[in-house]
Amino acid sequence: MIEIQINGKTCTCEPGEFLLKVAARNGIYIPTLCHHEGVGEQGCCRLCLAEVVERGRSRIVVSCVFPVEKPIEVYTDSERVRENRAVVLMLLKERAPESEEIARLCEEYQAIDGSRFKALDNEKCIMCGLCARACQSLGTGAIATVGRGTGKKVSTPYDEPSKDCVGCLSCARICPTGAIPYKQDEKERRIWDRSFTLVRCESCGEIIGTREELLLAAERGGREPDTLCASCRQKQMADVLAHTYGLE
């Protein structure tokens, strides 16, 4: 175990544990856009900067990919961190001027001077790749980062509707800047230029997913596709148990 100080608070961690994780476990907030438990670290948005002081020397690190190997002092909101974070935010704002979340953070960190760079039109994506990693981790891999420079974007192969997409919305829900548009009405969901029929719970009528995502989950689980939502399934299970043990 290693003992470190974060903003004056003593925290313990395993050697090699990433600083962002140690801070979060100890209730210390460090802003981040591209980090999500379950889809790995990547240090892409670079918002989670922290100041690390070691033997009297200070440096700025990206906390989600900074492994703690020895006792250090860490400051997550020092003047130096705030200044660097403001610069990162200015760049992110140029990349994604339409993102409300980035606008909010810019205000919080007083990141206002973005005039050095030309803003991209109608753009919310900061190219963190979280959506593609989420899709990949589901085993669908329907979207990926393509292109270079300002032409870089997340898309389906050849910008065509992907047969691998099951319309699960994981990509849209995980996106920190709301950059992936989708539409949904009573019967249908539209995302990445494809339409998916929605399936409702046989008991309560709640939407439980698209036909394709239920089929995929069933195939992976080696069972029939769900016809009930999670709470109706639980209730059904409780009823069966009560009936079996004569508890009704």
Ligand code: SF4
């Ligand atoms: S909606 Fe399609 S692209 Fe998005 S995560 Fe689900 S399968 Fe992947």
